Structure formats: C-alpha cells, structure tokens
Amino acid sequence: MAEVRFQRVSKTYPPRRPGAEGPVTVLHELDLTIADGEFLVLVGPSGCGKSTLLRLLAGLDTLSGGEILVGGRPVSRLRPAERNVAMVFQSYALYPHLSVADNIGFGLRRSRPRRFGQQVQDSLHRATSTWPEALRIRSPREEEIEERVSAVAATLELEGLLQRRPKELSGGQKQRVALGRAIARQPAVFLMDEPLSNLDAKLRTGTRAQIVALQRRLNTTTLYVTHDQVEAMTMGHRIAVLNGGVLQQLGTPLELYQWPANLFVAQFIGSPPMNLLPVQVVATTQLLLGERRLLLEGPQAEALAGRIGHRLTGGLRPEHLKLAPAANRNLAAEVTHIEALGNEQLLTCRLHDGSHLVLVRARPDQAVTVGQGVHLEVDPTGWRLFDSQGEALPLPRTAQDKPLELPRLQG
Numbered sequence: 001m002a003e004v005r006f007q008r009v010s011k012t013y014p015p016r017r018p019g020a021e022g023p024v025t026v027l028h029e030l031d032l033t034i035a036d037g038e039f040l041v042l043v044g045p046s047g048c049g050k051s052t053l054l055r056l057l058a059g060l061d062t063l064s065g066g067e068i069l070v071g072g073r074p075v076s077r078l079r080p081a082e083r084n085v086a087m088v089f090q091s092y093a094l095y096p097h098l099s100v101a102d103n104i105g106f107g108l109r110r111s112r113p114r115r116f117g118q119q120v121q122d123s124l125h126r127a128t129s130t131w132p133e134a135l136r137i138r139s140p141r142e143e144e145i146e147e148r149v150s151a152v153a154a155t156l157e158l159e160g161l162l163q164r165r166p167k168e169l170s171g172g173q174k175q176r177v178a179l180g181r182a183i184a185r186q187p188a189v190f191l192m193d194e195p196l197s198n199l200d201a202k203l204r205t206g207t208r209a210q211i212v213a214l215q216r217r218l219n220t221t222t223l224y225v226t227h228d229q230v231e232a233m234t235m236g237h238r239i240a241v242l243n244g245g246v247l248q249q250l251g252t253p254l255e256l257y258q259w260p261a262n263l264f265v266a267q268f269i270g271s272p273p274m275n276l277l278p279v280q281v282v283a284t285t286q287l288l289l290g291e292r293r294l295l296l297e298g299p300q301a302e303a304l305a306g307r308i309g310h311r312l313t314g315g316l317r318p319e320h321l322k323l324a325p326a327a328n329r330n331l332a333a334e335v336t337h338i339e340a341l342g343n344e345q346l347l348t349c350r351l352h353d354g355s356h357l358v359l360v361r362a363r364p365d366q367a368v369t370v371g372q373g374v375h376l377e378v379d380p381t382g383w384r385l386f387d388s389q390g391e392a393l394p395l396p397r398t399a400q401d402k403p404l405e406l407p408r409l410q411g
Helices: 050-058 100-109 116-127 140-155 171-184 201-218 229-235 253-258 263-268 397-401
Strands: 004-013 024-034 039-043 065-070 085-088 189-193 221-225 238-243 246-251 275-283 286-289 292-295 311-316 321-324 331-340 345-351 357-362 373-378 384-386
Touching (some): 024 050, 024 065, 039 050, 039 229, 050 065, 050 085, 050 189, 100 140, 116 140, 140 171, 171 201, 229 253, 238 253, 246 253, 246 263, 263 275, 263 311, 263 384, 275 357, 286 311, 321 357, 345 373
Parallel strands (some): 039 221, 039 238, 085 189, 189 221
Antiparallel strands (some): 004 024, 275 286, 275 311, 311 384, 321 373, 331 345, 331 373
C-alpha cells in the first residue's frame, strides 16, 4: 500500500530579510489524502505551496508542523533515501558526465550500501563489459541493474540512446530519461514538479499521454504539480486546488469544472475562466442582472429558497452563453475581441447593461466582426451562484454527481 496522507501539515520559513515583519507561512495545517495508485494533480498560483508540498514529502524540506504518512508509516523524520519516493524535476536534473544508461541506473546503484569488495567487483564488471565473455568479471548486482535499465529503456523507447550523454539529447528525450530514473527505482510514490514545462506544445502533448499511460500501467501513487490547465484537466484522477497554502477544493476534474467551491476555483479552473456577474435574486427561478430578468433552472433554484432580494455573484461558463436573435430575455452586447481557434471562436463581448465583459464560445462558421452588436442567450441551467464571501451556495449531492461533458480547453 502507498496511500499518502498529509495531516495538519504546515511549513513556515524565517523572514526573507532582516527587519521583515515575520516568518512566511507557505502551508497552513493542510489535510490531504491520496489513495493508493491514485494520480493526483496539484494546481494553484505561484507561491501557493504546491511545490513545497512535494519537497516536504521527498524530504528536501523539513516540516514546521504536522505529519506525513506513506503507506501508514510516518516519514517526516526519515532521510530522503528512506522514504521510498522518487521525484522528477522541472529541470530534469540529469548528470551531464553520465550516459543515459548510468543516469537511469544512478538511484539503483546507491539504493543500498556496498562493502568495499562489492564496490571493486561492480567496478570491474563495468570496466570489462566490452571484453570477450571468458575474460569478463561478473557482478550479479550490476547485471540486475542492467536488466532493470534495459526494461525501463524499452518502456520509454530509449534503447538506442543508452550510451549518449544528456547534451546529445532533445528536451523530450531528457524528460524521458528523468522519468526512467524515477521508474527504475520502483518507488512507492512518484513526485513530478512541472516536468513538461520546458517542452514545446507538440512534445508536451505526446509526453503527457505517455506519463498517463505509464502511471496507469505501473499503478504507482503519483503527485503531479502543474500550472497547465490542460494537464490538470486531462491527466489526474482528482485535482487539488491550493491558494495561499490552503486547500480550496479537492475533486475530479468534472466536479471542479462544474461545481467550483468558491470564486477562486471558478476563475482558476477552466480555460477560459468562468464569467462572473453581479445578480440579485428576485425569485427562486429568476435573477436580475441590471434591469434584465434572467431565468434560472435546475438544482441552483433549490439553493435560492429564503434568499429573495439577496445580491450574489452569478457565474457562467463561456459555453453557457450563445449568439441568438434579439429577445426580451437575451442580453444585448458588442463584440470587442475575437479569437479564432480553428474548432471554435472565442468572443469577448461587452454587455450594454452594466458594461460587463463576458467570454462566449461560438461556432467557427459564425460570421462575427469586432464592433458588431449581438444578443446573447443565457443557458438557465448554467448558472453557478456564490455568496458575498465568495463561497458557492450549497447544493444537493445528486446535482454534484451529475456527469458533464467538458468543452475543449485552450492549449
């Protein structure tokens, strides 16, 4: 079992400079459980604590409070080598003087101490590896490592690159070598800190699919940090959204996209982000935007009981607005910007009522020009409502379980 549990984990750094106001708290008593074999993606703005969380689990930083358990075993007082985790860094962190084969096998050769005699035997095995069979010095330990390296290289399609140095590799090949080094150790947990950020878009797509397929085949518990919306929405079983060292929401990509827990998640998850508009409740099935009454249907209507007259923030995804003929309930607007994305157009429109800017998804064949007046129809089931504190109105559990087909994200 390789379940990972963070129990009231805190991390505080001393003041960044003399005379500063006090210590900097990066994580605030965070509780988080990652199931055995789960692929969990950590997202959030820069400085929210997601990379710090990985470093605490890897043993590269020390806890300020709380405990971390891997497979039920507390690990916060163990050395990094004793934690049975492997980390893949954004910068690859390959040894430039070692071949691909030696980079992959590096952790295996240092996974347990060797007697002096064993070290000599291993060195002779490697030195005589190109000699005739009868003259070679054998080392069962080195032969086992070579077999593991060969198997990992075959899995990652690196067989023809084993004798090259890192400087002779492309960015995608270097990333696969870094993955291979982690896989070769067969750890209980993989930690990946933005491993694809240095790759171009095409390589990122292919490597992303390869990582997902590897994780599925190996069934190794994985924590993956990213800033990329597409990676977050397509790779993980669940997503944990952090902000200011606090867990904002934990759930599947569909749950976070369809039912964000607060305004921060609503704006952070999804590309483009959710449109936010000031509305007033005039009935359990009606919202007032400026002077325009708009229908509301579905489970959100149940949450409005007792809130007549309240001012809320209404959220609409861009796909919940569409171009339509002029009608009493449609919103008049002017197109201010157009992004042609091939499979769709993303329109920025300024509402006549309130001058609010909204993003609208449109078909690629719809003839629209900047400055054109349009009317927008609101999907009455698309509203997501947030109170004055920015928290989502509570909903029936059945509504949150309802499946949703996600639109294609940009990127």
